[in-house]
Amino acid sequence: MDLLDPDTKEKIWRWDGFDSNLGNRNFVIHAILNTTFYGSDTRRLFAVNLETGATKWKIDTDWSIVSASNGALFYSSNESYYQPKAASLFKYDPVHDSHEVVFKIPAGGEWYNFLESCTSTYNENGEEILYFIQAAYRYDPFGDKTILYCYNNDTDEVLWLYATDNPMASSKPPIIDGDRVYFGTVHNMYCIEKATGALIWVEKRTRLDGYNSLYRLIDDKIIRISSEGYFKALNKMTGEVIYEHQYGTGYTDDMEYLNGRMYYADGSQLNIVDVATGERLYRWETKNKNVDEPAFINHVALDPERGVMYVSDWYYINCIKIPD
Numbered sequence: 001m002d003l004l005d006p007d008t009k010e011k012i013w014r015w016d017g018f019d020s021n022l023g024n025r026n027f028v029i030h031a032i033l034n035t036t037f038y039g040s041d042t043r044r045l046f047a048v049n050l051e052t053g054a055t056k057w058k059i060d061t062d063w064s065i066v067s068a069s070n071g072a073l074f075y076s077s078n079e080s081y082y083q084p085k086a087a088s089l090f091k092y093d094p095v096h097d098s099h100e101v102v103f104k105i106p107a108g109g110e111w112y113n114f115l116e117s118c119t120s121t122y123n124e125n126g127e128e129i130l131y132f133i134q135a136a137y138r139y140d141p142f143g144d145k146t147i148l149y150c151y152n153n154d155t156d157e158v159l160w161l162y163a164t165d166n167p168m169a170s171s172k173p174p175i176i177d178g179d180r181v182y183f184g185t186v187h188n189m190y191c192i193e194k195a196t197g198a199l200i201w202v203e204k205r206t207r208l209d210g211y212n213s214l215y216r217l218i219d220d221k222i223i224r225i226s227s228e229g230y231f232k233a234l235n236k237m238t239g240e241v242i243y244e245h246q247y248g249t250g251y252t253d254d255m256e257y258l259n260g261r262m263y264y265a266d267g268s269q270l271n272i273v274d275v276a277t278g279e280r281l282y283r284w285e286t287k288n289k290n291v292d293e294p295a296f297i298n299h300v301a302l303d304p305e306r307g308v309m310y311v312s313d314w315y316y317i318n319c320i321k322i323p324d
Contacts, residue, residue, distance in 0.1 A: 001027060003053060004317075006306060013053030017046055031068035033094050038073055040064055045075055059099070067117035067173045071095075074102070074118035074132070087113040089132060091153075102130065102153055111136040111145075117173035120153075127154040131174040131181055146185045148174060150197060160197030164188070175217045177236065182222060184215045189222060191239060201239035216255055218262070218275050225252055229266060231273055231280075243278035247271050253299035258322075265296035265311050272323070282323050286313045 003012045029039040035050045045064055047056040061077045068074070073092040086107040092099050105113045116133035123129050134147040146166050150159040166185035175182040180200065181192045191200040205226070216223045221242060222234040229248035234241060248266030255264040261281065262273045272282035286296060301310040302322070309320050 003050075006303065006308075006319075015048055015053040015055070017048070017055050017058065030066035031073060033068060033071065033073065036094065038066060038068070040066060040075075065114070065116050067119070069118060069120040069173065070122075070128075072120060074120070074130075076115040085113075087115045087134070089115045089118060091118075103132070103149070103151060105134065110138045110140070112138065119173045119176055121176055123152075127152055129153070129159070131176065131183075133174065133183060148181070148183050148190070148192060148197075150181075150194075162190070162192050162197050162199065164190070172215055175215070175222075177217055180236075182215070182217060182236070184224065189215065189224060189234060189239065191236070203234055203239040203241070214252060214255055214264075216257065216262075218257055221275065223255065223262060223275065225255070225264070225266075226250055231262075231271075231278065233275070233278060245273075245278050245280065247273065247280050247283075253296070256300050256302050258302050258304060263300040263302060263309060265298070265300055267295050268313075270296065270300060270311055270320070284320060286318070287316075 001015045004010065005012060027039055027041050029037055031038050032050065036047050036056060037050050039046055039048070040061065043060065044058050045061050045066065046058045048054070049056055061075060064075045064077060066073065066075045073094065075090050075092070077088045077090065087105045088101055089103040090099055091102045103115065105115065114135045116135055118130050118132040121129045130151045130153050132149050132151070134149065137144045144165060146164050148162045150161065151157070152159055164185060166187045172184065176194065179194050181194050183190055187205050189203040192198065193200055214225045217236060220236055222236050224232045224234070226232065227250040228246065229250040230244050230246045232241060232244040248269060248271060250266070252264055252266045255262050260275055262275050264271055268286045270284040271280055273280050296311050296313050298312050303309065307322050309322050311318050311320070
């Protein structure tokens with residue numbers, strides 16, 4: 001992985017902390033906190049100095065989901081993707097350079113357990129309240145479940161949980177907005193009362209396709225993208241569908257928002273959508289359409305100061321002028 005000067009395209013440093021003996025070398029940057037970025041492959045989590053490219057630390061995880069919230073890093077260690085074992089949620093404090101186990105699901109039973117991304121808040125007593133998701137599946141009898149936890153990290157107490165029999169959507173932390181919590185599964189979108197865990201509304205899929213892991217809260221709308229490429233807006237208060245348009249394939253990374261527009265890469269195309277109306281304003285296709293894997297592989301990075309956006313496919317980093 002290289003860090004480039006955006007004006008000259010010159011390489012500032014190169015980082016290659018991968019173990020070539022591992023089969024999967026796909027690397028994802030999850031968060032940047034101060035002068036450190038945190039990224040992972042499917043087996044390890046790395047902290048890398050953003051100024052020098054030096055590895056500060058690395059730890060072994062297994063299928064870790066990572067999120068940053070309130071200046072801390074939360075990551076999971078799902079001990080085996082293929083065995084019904086324990087799953088743990090960790091918190092890393094960059095100020096004190098400390099790792100702690102926040103919550104653990106013990107080994108045993110028939111479920112294959114995962115702990116998903118976490119959102120951190122503080123109550124009126126200064127206690128840290130965490131919202132995170134347990135996802136699980138089993139083979140015999142076949143089943144799925146996704147459970148939202150509200151957990152007091154200072155008193156080590158589960159305050160409430162909300163359980164569904166929906167498959168996990170994976171990787172996106174719950175959204176906290178006032179007295180409500182929003183989270184999604186493959187099939188549905190949920191709005192939960194923050195104080196009690198009571199259901200306020202649920203929006204259920206109306207087609208055979210499911211949702212991917214993407215959802216964002218923008219003003220009065222929850223924005224989601226389905227596995228068939230439908231760009232959907234829900235009223236955050238009621239869950240009613242405001243609009244829904246099919247713009248892609250559903251093969252998407254994350255969405256970026258700027259000045260009323262949503263930017264996201266979907267398969268071989270980059271879309272810009274007006275969030276207020278749902279109208280697609282811009283569509284740009286990778287120039288590598290004729291290769292075996294023409295898809296963009298990372299989310300769009302916006303640089304408003306320079307008026308450009310960056311997105312990479314399997315072969316090139318593309319620098320594109322942000323349209324007026």
